[in-house]
Amino acid sequence: MIKKKILAISGSTRERSTNLSLIYAIKELSKEVFEIEVFNEIAGLPQFNPDHDIDPAPQKIFGFRKLLKEADGVLICTPEYAMGVPGTLKNAIDWTVSSAEFSKKPVALITASSMGEKAHTSLLETLKIIEGNITGDTQLLISFAKTKINSDTVITDKETLEQVKKLIKAFSKLINHE
Ligand SMILES: Cc1cc2nc3c(=O)[nH]c(=O)nc-3n(C[C@H](O)[C@H](O)[C@H](O)COP(=O)(O)O)c2cc1C
Known part of the structure; x- marks a missing residue:
């Protein structure tokens, strides 16, 4: 089976981020089905400005859009900041509104935060308007995330681990049109 290419984006740019x-x-749990590339340059993308959203796009934006285009699916894992979506993540997504890389693209969204409901709901609204292909089974809210995932890439909470495994299965099915 050919592995599907996933571009993964963390909404947290912290070095020891839970997300x-x-x-x-x-990446480890899905290694049989996915080839996950981590895009860890969202903090280096320019501030979105419609005046600069022209052809040719700023170089970093061109690169970001190309990676999105080439991916079979996009995985977003993010915390909530001040009851909303972290600015760096929202900035990155705003650059894709006119170029439509998310349109029909299979997306998995996990909000892993202390609480996270507001950011999760807000991101779902954003993904809806940019036509990301996301289902109820490819989204997950993990509250109290720091007690469930450690900084050594281990999901320590049993129930969360099962939920994540279920999401991986659903994401693979969505991508493979099963
Ligand atoms: C500036 C700031 C604001 C935050 N606001 C919220 C919030 O509104 N809701 C929430 O659930 N967590 C909030 N948190 C807590 C983080 O979301 C939480 O620590 C999360 O686990 C961080 O994710 P990370 O480990 O991937 O960086 C905030 C953290 C920071 C630094």
Whole structure:
């Protein structure tokens, strides 16, 4: 079976981020079906400005869009900041509105945070408007995330591990049109 290419984005740019750790845990858990590339340059993308959203796009944006285009699916793992989506992640997504890389693209979203409901709901709204292909089974809210995932890429909470495994299966099915 040919492995599907997944571009993974962490909404946290912290070095010892729980969300980044979660991405690496998923990379290991899904290694038979997915080839996960971690895009860890969202903090280096320019600030979105419609005046700069022209052809040719800024170089870093061109690269980001190319990676999104080439991916079979996108995995987003993010915390919530101040009851919303972290600015760096929202900035990255805003660059894709006009170029539509998310349109029909299979997406898995995990919000792993202390609470996270607001960011999760907000991101679902954003993904809906940019036509990301996300289902109820490819999204997951993990509250109290720091007690469930450690910084050594291990999901320590049994129930969370099962939920993540279920999400991987559903994401693979979505990508493979099963
Ligand atoms: C500036 C700031 C604001 C935060 N606001 C929220 C919040 O509104 N809701 C929440 O669930 N967690 C909030 N948190 C906690 C983080 O989401 C939490 O620590 C999360 O696990 C961090 O993810 P990371 O380990 O991937 O960086 C906030 C953290 C920071 C630094």
